[in-house]
Amino acid sequence: KQEVTQIPAALSVPEGENLVLNCSFTDSAIYNLQWFRQDPGKGLTSLLLIQSSQREQTSGRLNASLDKSSGRSTLYIAASQPGDSATYLCAVPFYNQGGKLIFGQGTELSVKP
Amino acid sequence: EPEVTQTPSHQVTQMGQEVILRCVPISNHLYFYWYRQILGQKVEFLVSFYNNEISEKSEIFDDQFSVERPDGSNFTLKIRSTKLEDSAMYFCASTIDSQVEAFFGQGTRLTVV
Numbered sequence: 244k245q246e247v248t249q250i251p252a253a254l255s256v257p258e259g260e261n262l263v264l265n266c267s268f269t270d271s272a273i274y275n276l277q278w279f280r281q282d283p284g285k286g287l288t289s290l291l292l293i294q295s296s297q298r299e300q301t302s303g304r305l306n307a308s309l310d311k312s313s314g315r316s317t318l319y320i321a322a323s324q325p326g327d328s329a330t331y332l333c334a335v336p337f338y339n340q341g342g343k344l345i346f347g348q349g350t351e352l353s354v355k356p
Numbered sequence: 357e358p359e360v361t362q363t364p365s366h367q368v369t370q371m372g373q374e375v376i377l378r379c380v381p382i383s384n385h386l387y388f389y390w391y392r393q394i395l396g397q398k399v400e401f402l403v404s405f406y407n408n409e410i411s412e413k414s415e416i417f418d419d420q421f422s423v424e425r426p427d428g429s430n431f432t433l434k435i436r437s438t439k440l441e442d443s444a445m446y447f448c449a450s451t452i453d454s455q456v457e458a459f460f461g462q463g464t465r466l467t468v469v
Contacts, residue, residue, distance in 0.1 A: 274455040286462035287399070287447060332399065334458075341412045342387050342454025346399040 245270050245337045249347035256323055257355050264318040264350045266333035271311045274342075278307055278318050279332040281349070287332065291318070323354045358382045362448050362461035369438055369468055377433045377464045379448030388431045389449040389458070390423065392416070399447065405431065406454075438468045 246269045256262050266276070275294045279287040291307040293300045293316065299308040306319040316333060330351045334344040361380040369375050381388050390402040403413045405423055413421075422434045431450075435442055448461040 275457070277457065279460075284445075284465070286445075287460040289457065289460070292457045334399070336455065336458075341404050341406070342451055342458070343389060343401045343404050343412060344391070344399075344449075344458055345401070346391075348398050 245340075245345055247333060247335055247345050247347040249331075249333060249350050251350060252348065253351040253353070255353040255355065258323060258325060260323050260354075261319070261321050262323055262352070264320070264331050264352070266316040266318070266347055268314045268316075268335050268337075268345075270337055271314055272338040273311065274336045274338065276307075276309055276316050277334050277344070278305075278316075279334065281330045281332060283330075290331075320352075323352075325354045325356050328352055328354050358459075360448055360450055360459050360461035362446075362464050364464060365462065366465045367467070369466070371440060371468055372437050375435050375438055375466065377435075377446050377448075377466070379431045379433075379461055380429055381431055381448065381450030382452075382459055383429070385450035385452050385459070387411075387451045387454050388423075388425065389451075390433045391447045391449065392444040393447065393463075394441075394444045402433075402446075435466075438466075440468050442466060443468045 278290045293309040304321040309316045330349040332349045334346045363378045388405040393399045403417045404411045420436045445463045449458045451458045
């Protein structure tokens with residue numbers, strides 16, 4: 244069964260710390276990997292998309308890496324701020340699945356001032 | 357920037373009633389999806405729609421559910437007879453190609469009482 248797993252489930256850090264969120268997937272046959280942010284009770288905000296041919300993608304203080312062969316992606320957040328507090332989700336479209344996304348369960352991040 | 361729009365943002369309905377959730381995908385997109393997220397759980401795929409027909413549906417998407425693209429712009433999800441367990445956030449998404457970035461709406465929170 245094709246699955247996506249995220250660890251840790253929750254993370255609490257002091258403001259200013261650099262941190263890494265992890266995402267793993269069971270099958271390397273993917274088109275891309277997307278990272279989303281979700282605030283409590285709200286929708287999904289797309290943060291970064293990494294194509295299967297790429298190794299990393301950067302947007303501001305965010306850097307996402309992809310290692311398809313090992314089935315892993317990381318989201319690195321530099322100099323964390325209280326406004327970064329949210330749940331971070333990764334999602335993958337596996338080959339021959341018509342583009343549907345399989346989501347991880349998310350990492351709930353809390354950045355303390 | 358083009359976006360996926362969902363209405364309403366929140367709907368409360370009585371058990372057994374029919375509800376229609378509405379989505380306006382990005383205008384040049386060809387693939388359309390519905391996902392749901394029960395409170396505290398993963399985002400789950402419901403159905404994908406391409407070329408005016410369902411291309412894939414999950415086991416959640418039973419006979420109580422239907423989708424339609426009635427006028428070339430709207431994409432609707434109908435739940436014929438709602439149950440308490442249908443209470444969730446429902447997300448619409450669209451892509452121009454099944455292999456590239458998916459764009460999500462802000463969701464409709466459905467509460468069945």
